[in-house]
Amino acid sequence: MQNNLTVHTMPHPISLEEVSPTGVAKIEGLDLSQPISAKQVGAIRQALLQFPVLVFRGQSLSKEQQAKFSENFGELEGHIGKLSDGSTFPTVHTLTNLNAEGNLINMDVAKLNYFWHTDKSYHAVPAFVTILHALEIPPSGGDTQFANTRLAYDALPTALKTRLVGLKAVHDWVASRLNSGTSPATEDQKQARPPVTHPLVRTHPDTGKKALYLGVHVSHIDNMASAESASLIAELTEHIGQERFVYTHCWRKDDVVMWDNRCLLHRALPNYEIARYPRVLNRTVIIGSAPA
Numbered sequence: 001m002q003n004n005l006t007v008h009t010m011p012h013p014i015s016l017e018e019v020s021p022t023g024v025a026k027i028e029g030l031d032l033s034q035p036i037s038a039k040q041v042g043a044i045r046q047a048l049l050q051f052p053v054l055v056f057r058g059q060s061l062s063k064e065q066q067a068k069f070s071e072n073f074g075e076l077e078g079h080i081g082k083l084s085d086g087s088t089f090p091t092v093h094t095l096t097n098l099n100a101e102g103n104l105i106n107m108d109v110a111k112l113n114y115f116w117h118t119d120k121s122y123h124a125v126p127a128f129v130t131i132l133h134a135l136e137i138p139p140s141g142g143d144t145q146f147a148n149t150r151l152a153y154d155a156l157p158t159a160l161k162t163r164l165v166g167l168k169a170v171h172d173w174v175a176s177r178l179n180s181g182t183s184p185a186t187e188d189q190k191q192a193r194p195p196v197t198h199p200l201v202r203t204h205p206d207t208g209k210k211a212l213y214l215g216v217h218v219s220h221i222d223n224m225a226s227a228e229s230a231s232l233i234a235e236l237t238e239h240i241g242q243e244r245f246v247y248t249h250c251w252r253k254d255d256v257v258m259w260d261n262r263c264l265l266h267r268a269l270p271n272y273e274i275a276r277y278p279r280v281l282n283r284t285v286i287i288g289s290a291p292a
């Protein structure tokens with residue numbers, strides 16, 4: 001369906017087409033490898049408020065070009081992990097199931113991505129936007145799912161919304177590793193990532209709309225009995241994961257997808273032969289603001 005948000009005032013118009021009622025749109029008419037104008041940046045920012053997942057097809061980008069495009073939207077965050085490819089752009093992190101020699105590996109830590117999460121929520125100031133660029137994609141599968149936590153919050157019964165008022169969740173890298181069954185956090189990681197507390201319902205700083213804010217990085221609800229906390233987290237996670245809130249992105253090579261972590265959870269699907277096909281994406285993360 002063609003959306004009427006097509007922007008006519010730009011030198012190279014941005015054509016925006018809604019692709020899912022869960023807040024997903026496709027933008028055409030932009031070459032992200034080239035500098036884009038302030039008006040175009042503004043139009044993308046504006047689109048992101050209505051459609052927290054934006055898809056750009058057919059983009060051929062170097063790491064440097066991806067970094068330059070990403071910097072239009074804020075300060076890039078470095079990755080705490082060691083880069084396997086000796087990259088000179090530490091703000092562009094490669095998600096890959098290939099090792100430095102180009103051989104397929106089954107990365108234990110990648111399992112964490114198979115659980116609903118919002119990027120960097122274990123930081124006091126988590127991610128605003130994440131941008132992924134697909135370099136190599138399996139012939140089928142290897143999808144990424146996005147759950148709209150703004151729509152999920154809106155759909156909660158009033159009594160449950162009332163129960164959530166004032167609740168805070170503890171986000172903890174150590175718990176995240178435990179929750180996802182990945183290898184335990186290292187001492188360095190524990191030092192670098194002490195637990196942080198965020199509102200369970202956060203208010204989007206640009207739209208003023210409320211969204212659920214949790215995911216695999218959450219260890220527990222602050223000041224709540226353990227069993228009740230686990231039960232509430234499970235109930236909300238199941239609610240968020242309903243099909244009516246979820247968009248599944250089937251990647252094509254050269255796709256760029258950017259999303260607003262402040263009102264979405266996402267996860268990768270292990271629905272491909274991981275030991276047979278490469279899946280390689282370059283990632284940039286833009287620093288957001290402290291959830292409130």
Ligand SMILES: [Fe+2]
Nearest residue numbers: 113117118119
């Ligand atoms: Fe992620």
